[in-house]
Amino acid sequence: MAALREAATMIRAGGIVAVPTETVYGLAADARDSAAVARIYAAKGRPDFNPLIVHVTDLAAAERIAVFDDDARVLSTRFWPGPLTLVLPLREGAGIASLVTAGLATVAVRVPAHRAMRALLAEAAAPLAAPSANASNGISPTRAEHVAASLGAAVPLILDDGATTEGVESTIVAGRTILRPGPVTAEMLAEVLPVMAGATAHVSAPGQLATHYAPAKPLRLDAVSGGAGEWLIGFGAVTGDDTLSAGGDPVEAAARLFDTLHRADASDCTRIAVAPVPEAGIGAAINDRLRRAAHR
Structure with missing residues (x-):
């Protein structure tokens, strides 16, 4: 469709666009383009120590970015495409902008299931960094109108494909530790691997700030x-x-x-x-x- 082609053209030109995933609407840019990624941070007012998730089309594309061990292969085979993000060692020469990883030696990567995001990935032919399309620490957007209300003119194009289905951000797993709970639950993960819920002392993945997803009111x-x-x-x-x-x-x-x-x-x-x-x-x-x- 015309809007999708326009969005892909904007991505290839170093721009940002809002696009739905099965979890929430994301604010997407080419993850290899540091200037484009900087536009995400500027639009959101996001702290630069908070890393972003890289969205790719399939496992092969993920392996060009991250180093997979046996556990990661088991999880990706079972839950991709879908709302599971894996934090893995960044592959040498992956070409991912350092702003995406916040300078860490790891990268958060996901293969989404939503038709709009998958179509944009294919049309743009690029890995897409895409945090939630809202002002930093604000309420995450599950509809296009939420994006418009939160970010306004900071987002030049919103691909509107209705309400998201899952409604909360992806589950994030590093090794066998759940860094952020999400639609892929601990019980689901335990069916394939003994995963323990936990947290790291520093921000190593999106959504770990103490204050996040916050409305303006108490x-x-x-x-x-x-x-x-x-x-x-x-x-x-x-x-x-x-x-x-x-x-x-x-x-x-x-x-x-x-x-x-x-x-x-x-x-x-x-x-x-x-x-x-x-x-x-x-x-x-x-x-x-x-x-x-x-x-x-």
Whole structure:
């Protein structure tokens, strides 16, 4: 389609475009072009020590960028294309801009499943660095209008393919450690490898900052009722002004998470409250995002 060809042309010319993935909308640029990657950081106001994920078309393309061990091959075979990012040693001569890796010896790489991102990768014929298409530390975008509201004229083109399906960012794994929970849950990972949840002392992958995914308004967690001036986001039996899932479905809650936060932030209320969500399965990813959103 014309918009896709225009987006690919902009990428090849060193520009940035917003594009949906199955997780959230990303702000994409050629990962080999340091000036283009710098435009991502400038548009987002992103700290330059926070690395970016490189999106590629398939395992062969990933292996041209990163060094795979047996564990990484097992995970990539099982979960790619899909919402799993692997942090691996950067291959010598990979050509990835140092801004992408924040100067680290590792690179975060993913093979996405979404048709729009895969089409853009193919048309642009380039690995794409693509963090979430929102102002740094803001609420992640799951619709094109979220991108426009957050970044405005800083993004010259948005490929609109409707709402994303997963609704939260990809799971990030380094070795056998989960650095960021996501749609590929710990339980799913444990079916193929004994993966332990954990965290590193320094920022080695996207989404590890203590404050992240944050609305402009103060956020209260584990709320069973709304207080004065609060917009209550319910879950299951806890009803409110909006709900993550009236039926208590954590998968539906993940898909709706950032959309409900955007609506809450745009409301007339001065504060936001969110009902408890069970920690099991993808609930771990939901609660990770909510804890970071509430951290001030």
